Amino acid sequence: MPLHNEILDALARRKSVRVFTDAPVTGEERAAILEAAFQAPTAGCQQLYTILDITDPALRARLADLCDHQPMIAAAPLCLIFLADCRRWPRAYRAAGVTPRDPGPGDLLLAVADACIAAQNAVTAAESLGIGSCYIGDVLENAEAMRRALDLPAHVVPAAMLIFGRPTPQQKTRPKPRRFAAGAVVCENTYKDRPEALLRADFAAREDRPDYDFDADLQAFCARKYDSDFSREMSRSAAVYLQDFLPGPQQE
Amino acid sequence: MPLHNEILDALARRKSVRVFTDAPVTGEERAAILEAAFQAPTAGCQQLYTILDITDPALRARLADLCDHQPMIAAAPLCLIFLADCRRWPRAYRAAGVTPRDPGPGDLLLAVADACIAAQNAVTAAESLGIGSCYIGDVLENAEAMRRALDLPAHVVPAAMLIFGRPTPQQKTRPKPRRFAAGAVVCENTYKDRPEALLRADFAAREDRPDYDFDADLQAFCARKYDSDFSREMSRSAAVYLQDFLPGPQQE
Numbered sequence: 001m002p003l004h005n006e007i008l009d010a011l012a013r014r015k016s017v018r019v020f021t022d023a024p025v026t027g028e029e030r031a032a033i034l035e036a037a038f039q040a041p042t043a044g045c046q047q048l049y050t051i052l053d054i055t056d057p058a059l060r061a062r063l064a065d066l067c068d069h070q071p072m073i074a075a076a077p078l079c080l081i082f083l084a085d086c087r088r089w090p091r092a093y094r095a096a097g098v099t100p101r102d103p104g105p106g107d108l109l110l111a112v113a114d115a116c117i118a119a120q121n122a123v124t125a126a127e128s129l130g131i132g133s134c135y136i137g138d139v140l141e142n143a144e145a146m147r148r149a150l151d152l153p154a155h156v157v158p159a160a161m162l163i164f165g166r167p168t169p170q171q172k173t174r175p176k177p178r179r180f181a182a183g184a185v186v187c188e189n190t191y192k193d194r195p196e197a198l199l200r201a202d203f204a205a206r207e208d209r210p211d212y213d214f215d216a217d218l219q220a221f222c223a224r225k226y227d228s229d230f231s232r233e234m235s236r237s238a239a240v241y242l243q244d245f246l247p248g249p250q251q252e
Numbered sequence: 253m254p255l256h257n258e259i260l261d262a263l264a265r266r267k268s269v270r271v272f273t274d275a276p277v278t279g280e281e282r283a284a285i286l287e288a289a290f291q292a293p294t295a296g297c298q299q300l301y302t303i304l305d306i307t308d309p310a311l312r313a314r315l316a317d318l319c320d321h322q323p324m325i326a327a328a329p330l331c332l333i334f335l336a337d338c339r340r341w342p343r344a345y346r347a348a349g350v351t352p353r354d355p356g357p358g359d360l361l362l363a364v365a366d367a368c369i370a371a372q373n374a375v376t377a378a379e380s381l382g383i384g385s386c387y388i389g390d391v392l393e394n395a396e397a398m399r400r401a402l403d404l405p406a407h408v409v410p411a412a413m414l415i416f417g418r419p420t421p422q423q424k425t426r427p428k429p430r431r432f433a434a435g436a437v438v439c440e441n442t443y444k445d446r447p448e449a450l451l452r453a454d455f456a457a458r459e460d461r462p463d464y465d466f467d468a469d470l471q472a473f474c475a476r477k478y479d480s481d482f483s484r485e486m487s488r489s490a491a492v493y494l495q496d497f498l499p500g501p502q503q504e
């Protein structure tokens with residue numbers, strides 16, 4: 001029998017919410033969501049992130065456009081962007097009279113982890129208040145325009161974007177998409193590729209419908225997601241952000 | 253009055269635990285922790301991670317050495333490594349007869365986010381069972397040796413490492429380090445640097461002790477953390493992992 005308690009059950013139940021009622025997220029709720037983010041584990045207690053609370057309707061509309069044209073971003077009661085911030089601490093070092101090294105890719109990945117760990121605490125806190133949420137991975141796209149829209153300086157990179165609000169009845173009853181079984185994503189000790197027959201079985205088990213066609217489904221998913229324009233744009237854009245963190249000729 | 257409920261209070265209370273009692277993490281508890289990770293939000297429901305459960309004592313000892321020589325890694329009752337996995341889905345695409353593009357830096361950052369979001373659900377689940385945890389950022393270091401130790405193929409990158417166990421009485425009573433006030437890490441709409449006077453005040457407010465000396469403290473922290481050998485190694489090592497994701501002459 002799997003273990004149960006209020007928190008495990010809440011984590012299991014939580015699913016992404018993309019359509020919200022008109023009910024606002026109150027100031028108290030917003031404060032509780034942010035406080036949960038701050039209280040998340042953070043490398044060396046540095047909080048290597050800055051959180052943008054996007055309240056300006058014009059900026060919301062711009063973000064909806066920049067993030068693969070998703071109007072729900074403009075409509076959501078609350079919208080937070082978690083920025084991996086490799087700038088605050090070096091600024092403090094310089095204020096203290098130290099000339100620190102330039103941030104490198106290790107600093108970026110550590111800050112991205114910090115930001116995402118904090119973001120997930122915000123998600124769990126919101127859920128406990130009856131407030132649904134959805135990550136918007138597209139915040140990584142369009143680096144140049146995003147930097148202008150958010151006034152991002154060098155060494156500050158969008159790691160996660162979240163929209164929050166109360167789920168509509170349809171969103172509440174929508175089934176949560178099934179995950180892979182543990183054997184598909186957990187290895188003991190070292191990384192092992194799943195042999196192709198098991199890989200196919202992993203995907204089929206997740207779908208659990210009689211008409212599932214692995215080849216057709218993966219072909220369609222690849223075209224729609226992985227080989228899509230927005231996915232290619234995400235990698236182009238991420239490379240622009242990375243330039244700040246790479247030594248040598250990339251940095252002009 | 254801040255909002256309270258069982259989940260908000262648990263997130264606020266949770267602090268890192270680095271010293272564990274001998275009590276094991278049971279199979280049921282391990283299953284509940286992993287299940288919470290799987291149930292986390294994930295981009296396109298892809299679960300862009302593989303979780304390594306490190307059970308081999310010799311491998312644990314090796315990891316303790318590779319992660320800045322921290323013996324607690326070898327001693328912890330449970331040790332999970334969350335790998336950003338940009339290999340599973342392209343393998344599935346190829347099995348389905350598609351020739352997908354190479355993974356790029358956008359895929360890596362999305363998978364790192366996925367892995368860290370799942371890891372933080374594992375932390376929250378463990379906490380609800382009375383099991384403490386600690387992230388080990390050093391898992392990003394020593395890419396070449398880490399790849400050999402964990403059999404990591406290209407496009408699979410350590411995003412987070414967690415150790416778990418029951419806190420000793422000393423760890424239970426240890427005060428949780430204070431976070432920055434909201435004003436120090438939240439901006440409305442666009443990114444704004446804190447003017448130096450406020451930046452100094454942000455750090456002083458977090459410390460809240462009469463003998464706090466901003467300059468001396470930041471100088472010492474920079475030397476101990478940001479400009480340390482392990483931090484420089486982290487960026488060197490991260491650049492090695494990144495090579496797989498960058499187009500052009502970097503990839504031989």
